[in-house]
Amino acid sequence: MTTAVPARTSFLLGLFGAGIAGSLTPAMQEREGFASGLNLTYRLVDAERLGYGADDLAEMLDWARRFGFDGLNITHPFKQVVIPLLDELSDDAYDLGAVNTVVFRDGRALGRNTDWSGWGRAFRRRLPDAVADRAVLVGAGGAGSAVGYALLEQGAEHVSIVDVDTEKAQACATRLAKRFGDDRVRATTDLAGELATAQGLVNATPTGMTGHPGLPVPADLVREDLWVSDVVYFPLETELIHLARSRGCRVVPGGGMAVFQAVGAFEYFTGVTPDADRMVRHFEELTS
Numbered sequence: 001m002t003t004a005v006p007a008r009t010s011f012l013l014g015l016f017g018a019g020i021a022g023s024l025t026p027a028m029q030e031r032e033g034f035a036s037g038l039n040l041t042y043r044l045v046d047a048e049r050l051g052y053g054a055d056d057l058a059e060m061l062d063w064a065r066r067f068g069f070d071g072l073n074i075t076h077p078f079k080q081v082v083i084p085l086l087d088e089l090s091d092d093a094y095d096l097g098a099v100n101t102v103v104f105r106d107g108r109a110l111g112r113n114t115d116w117s118g119w120g121r122a123f124r125r126r127l128p129d130a131v132a133d134r135a136v137l138v139g140a141g142g143a144g145s146a147v148g149y150a151l152l153e154q155g156a157e158h159v160s161i162v163d164v165d166t167e168k169a170q171a172c173a174t175r176l177a178k179r180f181g182d183d184r185v186r187a188t189t190d191l192a193g194e195l196a197t198a199q200g201l202v203n204a205t206p207t208g209m210t211g212h213p214g215l216p217v218p219a220d221l222v223r224e225d226l227w228v229s230d231v232v233y234f235p236l237e238t239e240l241i242h243l244a245r246s247r248g249c250r251v252v253p254g255g256g257m258a259v260f261q262a263v264g265a266f267e268y269f270t271g272v273t274p275d276a277d278r279m280v281r282h283f284e285e286l287t288s
């Protein structure tokens, strides 16, 4: 006679990164765990406070496993340097060269990326008819690469990438072109020219964050027929989103990416499909 193995209900998770004290991910994961009938604990492990840097990550991962962590979110400055320390990488994380979710399973560390799928899902919920549009992406760092990947994966006709650091724009475009083809993505310095033929604009720079006020593009380029998205979510209503709304543009604020990276990670960590609408409502409560 075989005895059925009961489904896991208890999970120990965490976020490894620097300067993460304000993260809303622990609250989102723990609340959704509770609501799903799981005993889920999520800890912040702030490398800055511990005096740990990139060279210490192997040791940090090792003690996470030894102390029984089931999974981790990974953020700045570890999203790239974690890759060689893992046993397996999903194709999307490989293509992006970045991991934000590590699952420990059967003695192996599996790397995943829910940043791109998080932005993508939030975008599709708001603007499902816009997935095939041409877009201009401003900011080619970690968040920008994830947004560019999501746009192209979901069917954008073309993505033009602008960054004050032109080498970063080029590196991001080259990486995405390798996956999606160089007829669909390019780096450019001609923001106005590219926006003239685009239907959408995404800000993936820190401009507009608390402490970094301002607009990432000149105000006169924000036309009423553009859709406009921002990855910044502190504050939720950035100057760019505010201006775009006031001009009648359809908008996708940064909160959606923050929630849906957590939705995707929850599923990887627990194997349980979370209630995404409930997580959105909880995020709204946390940020109101």
Ligand SMILES: NC(=O)c1ccc[n+]([C@@H]2O[C@H](COP(=O)([O-])OP(=O)(O)OC[C@H]3O[C@@H](n4cnc5c(N)ncnc54)[C@H](O)[C@@H]3O)[C@@H](O)[C@H]2O)c1
Binding pocket: 076, 138, 139, 140, 141, 142, 143, 144, 162, 163, 164, 165, 168, 204, 205, 206, 207, 209, 216, 231, 232, 233, 254, 255, 257, 258, 259, 261
């Ligand atoms: N909503 C979310 O869930 C979420 C997730 C990750 C990051 N973020 C936010 O995204 C922002 C960017 O994060 P990141 O990790 O990609 O940072 P990053 O430093 O890796 O990249 C930012 C890029 O923007 C460029 N840049 C800055 N100002 C610019 C300007 N005016 N014009 C053109 N390019 C400019 C920089 O050169 C850099 O390449 C941050 O505000 C972060 O909080 C949000």
Ligand SMILES: O=C(O)[C@]1(O)C[C@@H](O)[C@@H](O)[C@H](O)C1
Binding pocket: 015, 017, 020, 022, 023, 024, 025, 073, 074, 075, 076, 100, 115, 261, 265
């Ligand atoms: O909530 C945060 O602070 C996060 O660090 C934001 C983003 O970096 C995600 O990829 C992480 O999973 C969580």
